[in-house]
Amino acid sequence: MHKKEIVTAGKKLTEAKKALIMIHGRGATAEDIIGLSSYLQVKDFALLAPQATNYTWYPYSFLMPPRQNEPWLSSALALLGDVVSDVNKAGIASENIYFLGFSQGACLTLEFVTRNARRWGGVTAFTGGLIGDKIYPENYKGDFQGTPVFLGTSDPDPHVPVERVYATTNILKSMNAAVTEKIYPGMGHTIDQDEIETANTLIFQ
Template structure:
């Protein structure tokens, strides 16, 4: 459960302070438990025949932080992870646990510059963290956007996913010939 203005809210893991800053103490144990749930869903899709390269994990706010953790700790390369108004939910020691395959998963990170819930500085801390992990991250800042998702962000997500699906299908079709 997370608290907002003194109210208990449903959550993936505990959030101890709002607004969320770049130096917020994190509930790493809770994050790792939530990651197991996301990995179970991904594993179910893979077992059903979906290629991991065609799986995209996307999340907003706390879901964005969970998206990042889930993608980084999944043992295979996924199609991508999209973080909207999220943050890095653990310290840099997690970098040692990221597999070489997971490091190939591309990340799209979008954050509103007027966000008062998850401060823009928390979002800005993501790309340098991913760079230290040897990963690629496309970061997009949205002026005047508060703690929400805009149509512009969704259009960007759509084209980002389509570009990756097209590149993975063309590479798999060329490898089978």
């Protein structure tokens, strides 16, 4: 199960008006994803990056039936809930909490915010989609109230089929998220400069 190990950077929670929760990918570290913040317009944000136990949030592909990724998936979602609660308790409202994830971290990010839809500050998912062998709409509730969401991905991507990104966009839009989706032909499993610039323009402006 995931322990609560949070790497922080940027402003202190008690001094910041906004917080960005950054979720690393499989095999990566919290420090890796925090390093991405130097390219983002987040100098006034508190930055928080949880570390997955054994560097992975759940053991199998996000396209497996969710029960096969338990109990790790539920543990990871609960950990994100704890982080949000800590940020709220520090005096930062949910509408000023932002999320960013890459790959497995993007899938986890999208799964968390869609299970807990409300007016968030903004969501950036670099190469990810909602989790499961299919979409489970019964898992998703709430109203994003116009939360800006950016989904960027390669077509093709070795881990995330573009069809799942499209399906994710449709669910988010049906829950009143303001979604911008960008598909990059042949980009590969990485984060591209245009994605960074788009996130800065749409989410962190």
